[in-house]
Amino acid sequence: MMASIARSSLLRQVALVPKLPIATRLASQQSAIVNAARVATFHTTARRDLLPPLPQRVEGTVNDAAPVPETSPSHGSYHWTFDRLVAASLIPLTVAPFAAGSLNPTLDALLCATILIHSHTGFQNIIIDYVPKYRTPRARKLFVWGLNAATVVVGLALYEFETTDVGVTETIKRIWTA
Amino acid sequence: MIAQRAGTTALRRVAGKPNSFFTANVAKLGLAQPLSTTQTRPVATQKITAADAQALLAKQRLNRPVSPHLAIYDKQQTWFGGSAWQRITGSALSGGLYVFATAYLVAPLAGWHLESASLAAAFGALPLAAKGALKFLAAWPFAYHAVNGVRHLAFDLGYGFKRQTIVKTGWYIWGVSVVGGLYLAFFL
Numbered sequence: 482m483m484a485s486i487a488r489s490s491l492l493r494q495v496a497l498v499p500k501l502p503i504a505t506r507l508a509s510q511q512s513a514i515v516n517a518a519r520v521a522t523f524h525t526t527a528r529r530d531l532l533p534p535l536p537q538r539v540e541g542t543v544n545d546a547a548p549v550p551e552t553s554p555s556h557g558s559y560h561w562t563f564d565r566l567v568a569a570s571l572i573p574l575t576v577a578p579f580a581a582g583s584l585n586p587t588l589d590a591l592l593c594a595t596i597l598i599h600s601h602t603g604f605q606n607i608i609i610d611y612v613p614k615y616r617t618p619r620a621r622k623l624f625v626w627g628l629n630a631a632t633v634v635v636g637l638a639l640y641e642f643e644t645t646d647v648g649v650t651e652t653i654k655r656i657w658t659a
Numbered sequence: 660m661i662a663q664r665a666g667t668t669a670l671r672r673v674a675g676k677p678n679s680f681f682t683a684n685v686a687k688l689g690l691a692q693p694l695s696t697t698q699t700r701p702v703a704t705q706k707i708t709a710a711d712a713q714a715l716l717a718k719q720r721l722n723r724p725v726s727p728h729l730a731i732y733d734k735q736q737t738w739f740g741g742s743a744w745q746r747i748t749g750s751a752l753s754g755g756l757y758v759f760a761t762a763y764l765v766a767p768l769a770g771w772h773l774e775s776a777s778l779a780a781a782f783g784a785l786p787l788a789a790k791g792a793l794k795f796l797a798a799w800p801f802a803y804h805a806v807n808g809v810r811h812l813a814f815d816l817g818y819g820f821k822r823q824t825i826v827k828t829g830w831y832i833w834g835v836s837v838v839g840g841l842y843l844a845f846f847l
Contacts, residue, residue, distance in 0.1 A: 534720075534721050534723070536717075536721075543716065565812065565815055568808060568811075568812060569812055571808075572808075572809065575805060596753075596756065599753075600749075600753035600756060600757070603746075603749050603750065603753060604750070604753065607746065607750060631757055631761070634760070634761055634764060635756065635757050635760040635761065637764060638760035638761060638763045638764040639760055641763065641764060642760070642763055645774075646774055646775050647775050651775070652775040652778065652779075655775055655776075655778075655779040656775070656778055656779050656782045657794065657847065659779040659780070659782045659783030659790075
């Protein structure tokens with residue numbers, strides 16, 4: 482037990498190599514190099530598994546066209562416009578505390594709520610991009626509901642913070658000038 | 660096996676298009692009679708179900724190269740691209756907020772002190788260099804996300820789409836965000 486933990490996997494691999502005469506080993510290495518060179522002539526770029534493909538399945542037959550998703554403005558253009566309005570409304574809310582020194586509680590709460598919505602939709606976009614529904618449906622569901630839960634928790638925490646402490650902008654100011 | 664097949668193929672070719680040398684020496688070579696023109700392959704096919712075939716196909720597809728590859732593009736687009744860093748800085752800022760807010764909510768249960776007064780006191784006790792570094796660590800992503808966010812809103816309204824403009828403003832954003840981050844961290 483101890484020995485197997487102490488020994489590194491590389492050492493173990495070396496130990497597993499059959500004891501061949503050196504001449505045979507050299508010959509096999511040589512042939513491996515020649516084969517690699519032969520294969521490499523057909524490849525213009527090296528293969529790097531930076532982003533390995535996710536699991537996939539074939540819907541219908543291979544000759545079927547990719548299904549076009551149902552159009553829905555509330556998931557499309559309305560959602561897009563809403564996202565932009567939220568982002569744009571963050572500009573005055575972000576500039577105001579720099580101009581005025583701090584924010585009053587109402588504006589501070591508004592800033593927190595807007596940032597929360599902006600963060601939530603931002604994280605949603607990330608999940609939609611990187612956890613595709615057609616490849617990893619279960620992971621997608623897990624991430625979406627995990628985000629929903631996290632946003633509820635953060636909303637609750639921000640409510641607590643806004644009602645019991647001095648507010649987000651004032652806190653940042655105090656930490657910044659501490 | 661392949662050598663064997665290559666030999667058979669060569670013989671078949673010769674048999675189909677006989678040349679004078681070959682026909683003259685057929686008897687000598689003793690090949691006239693037993694030369695077979697049917698190709699044999701040392702493999703066997705087997706029937707599989709449609710579901711298995713689909714599974715095999717899906718498995719084969721995983722061996723296809725992933726495209727597009729990150730390394731084939733212009734460096735500015737891939738590594739300094741505004742939209743990628745917008746996402747990175749945004750998720751860093753929002754991730755920080757989510758982590759802090761969750762910690763704040765469980766703080767009374769865990770016995771932590773995360774109220775503004777103790778945070779400010781703890782931060783104030785740090786050495787000057789650490790303060791500046793931490794502030795810059797927060798200020799730079801904020802500056803980048805804010806300035807580049809405005810650029811993206813301009814894109815969304817249809818402005819600034821000339822190729823030169825995209826490249827130029829892409830670099831301006833980096834300059835402005837670094838200067839802005841340094842200003843926020845050390846002069847505010």
